Amino acid sequence: MKRILLIKTSSLGDVIHNCPVIHDIHSHFADAQIDWVVEESFADIPRLNSGVNQVLTVATRRWRKQIFKQKTWQEISQFKQQIKQNQYDIVIDTQGLLKSALITKLAHGVKHGYDKNSIREPFASYFYDVKHTCSYQQHAVVRNRTLTALSLGYTAPNDAPDYGLSAEKLSLNLPTPYIIGLHGTSKDSKLWPTEHWIMLGEALAEQGLQLVLPWASAEEKNRANMVQTALSNTSVLPKCSIAQLASVISQAQAAVGVDTGLSHLAAALNVPTVAIYTDTNPALTGVMAGTHQHAMNLGGIRQVPSVEEVMRTLLGG
Numbered sequence: 001m002k003r004i005l006l007i008k009t010s011s012l013g014d015v016i017h018n019c020p021v022i023h024d025i026h027s028h029f030a031d032a033q034i035d036w037v038v039e040e041s042f043a044d045i046p047r048l049n050s051g052v053n054q055v056l057t058v059a060t061r062r063w064r065k066q067i068f069k070q071k072t073w074q075e076i077s078q079f080k081q082q083i084k085q086n087q088y089d090i091v092i093d094t095q096g097l098l099k100s101a102l103i104t105k106l107a108h109g110v111k112h113g114y115d116k117n118s119i120r121e122p123f124a125s126y127f128y129d130v131k132h133t134c135s136y137q138q139h140a141v142v143r144n145r146t147l148t149a150l151s152l153g154y155t156a157p158n159d160a161p162d163y164g165l166s167a168e169k170l171s172l173n174l175p176t177p178y179i180i181g182l183h184g185t186s187k188d189s190k191l192w193p194t195e196h197w198i199m200l201g202e203a204l205a206e207q208g209l210q211l212v213l214p215w216a217s218a219e220e221k222n223r224a225n226m227v228q229t230a231l232s233n234t235s236v237l238p239k240c241s242i243a244q245l246a247s248v249i250s251q252a253q254a255a256v257g258v259d260t261g262l263s264h265l266a267a268a269l270n271v272p273t274v275a276i277y278t279d280t281n282p283a284l285t286g287v288m289a290g291t292h293q294h295a296m297n298l299g300g301i302r303q304v305p306s307v308e309e310v311m312r313t314l315l316g317g
Contacts, residue, residue, distance in 0.1 A: 002032045003086065004152075005107050007093040007100045008144075009058060010039040012242070012261025013285065015046070016268050017140040018094055020161035021148040022051040028154045037083065037103055044242035045265075048165040056082055060099055083107050092151045093128065094144045096120050101127035112151035141288045160291045163268035167246035174235055178210035179314070180249050180266065182257030183227075184220035189279040190259040192304070194223055199307040200256065201231040207315070209253065212237060214245055214262070254314055263287050267295040274313050278304050 004025060008018040015038060025032050033053045036046040040057040047055055058079055066072045088109030093100050096114045101124035104111050113119070113128035118136065125131050132150040134143050141161050149156040183197055201211045211234045213224040221236070228234040237248065242265075249255060249265060254272040257263030259280055266273040267287040273295040275287040282297035289295035296313050298305040 002029050002090065002152075003088045003109075004032055004034045005083075005086075005088045005091045005109060006034065006036045006148075007091065007104050007107075008095050009037060009060065009100055009103070010042055010095075012042050012045070013264045014095070014140065015039075015042045016163065016165075016261060016264040017285075017288075018144045019045065019049055019163040019165060019268060020141055021094070021144055022049050023162040023164045024145055024148060024154075024157055025152065026051050028152065035086070035088075042242065044246070045165070048167060048243070048246060049163075050166065051164050058103065080106055090151055092148055093124075094147055096124060098124045100124070104128065112147070114147060137284075139283070139288055140285050161288060162291050163270075165246070165265075165268050167250040167269060168243070169251065170244065170247040172248060172251060174212060174248070175210045175233075176251075177208075177253040178212045178235070179204055180252040180255045180257075180271075181211050181213045181227075182255060182260055182262040182266065183213060183223060184216055184262075185258045185260040187279065190277075192258050192276050192278065194226055196304075196307050197223075197227045198230045200310060201227060201234050203307060203311045205231070205233045209233070210235065212248065212252070214240060214248070256310060256314065267293075272314075274298060274310055276305050276310065278302070 008015055035054040036052050037056045038046055040059045043055050043057050046052045063072050083106050091104055091107045091109040091111045093104040093113040096119040098121045105127045111129045115131035115133050116122040116125040118134045119125050132147055134146050146156040204211050214237045215221040215224045224236045228236050250269045255266035256274045258276050263275045264287055267289055270290045270292040272293045273287050275297045277299040281300055286297035287295045
């Protein structure tokens with residue numbers, strides 16, 4: 001039995017991109033025990049994967065804001081004790097940042113990561129015992145799978161990724177069938193115009209489909225309410241945890257989303273997904289379909305996909 005510790009703390013999309021390595025590892029080491037260090041706000045993702053043995057959480061974002069509080073240092077001390085309790089055969093940092101490298105250094109086991117030419121923060125590579133070359137000209141999912149394969153000594157896979165995520169089927173008081181509209185994102189430049197969401201809702205109504213909108217911030221809630229006010233086939237969700245959203249997404253007929261971690265979650269849950277890019281190049285970080293459903297990236301830097309293009313893709317035209 002191999003004991004393996006994965007370090008991938010954030011963000012939501014990056015954590016999801018790391019999920020296929022769990023299936024890859026178990027394909028070569030069926031009885032492997034895999035633990036995962038992740039930011040507390042994204043811990044629901046590895047917990048949705050039955051191949052993960054133990055989820056260890058950190059709160060670096062919160063700790064930085066409360067660095068002078070005694071409770072912060074108590075939590076840091078507790079995490080250090082927890083990560084040092086186990087002896088691992090291999091520790092793999094697929095994050096490649098100084099913060100993740102420092103976490104990797106705390107663990108007991110041979111530490112693997114990217115070399116200084118394959119990493120966003122080159123100084124982080126000095127904390128690894130074994131360093132690997134992984135081209136940046138690959139999708140993030142491929143980079144994670146490649147680094148893990150190199151660390152464990154098997155050939156990097158080139159098949160469709162199996163994210164291994166399974167959402168609990170919660171009882172939902174939602175009209176069906178519905179499309180989940182993932183409209184919120186971290187930067188305004190990544191947004192799809194509100195009027196486009198309204199036009200999408202109108203087009204969905206013609207197909208007998210409902211539009212369901214989640215939200216995480218006051219701004220996102222206001223936008224969702226604006227869309228709902230303009231339409232008769234739209235529902236705005238209450239504020240949900242990632243696990244709850246995973247259930248809603250998993251029961252959708254399809255997902256339409258902007259450049260956000262939830263769009264990656266939809267693809268990882270094998271929900272047909274149309275992802276809209278307006279500010280970034282989806283070639284390296286776009287949604288990547290899992291083993292059972294398709295996912296399509298539209299747009300790119302300074303491109304705004306039309307409603308017609310989204311609907312055509314959504315309907316398979």
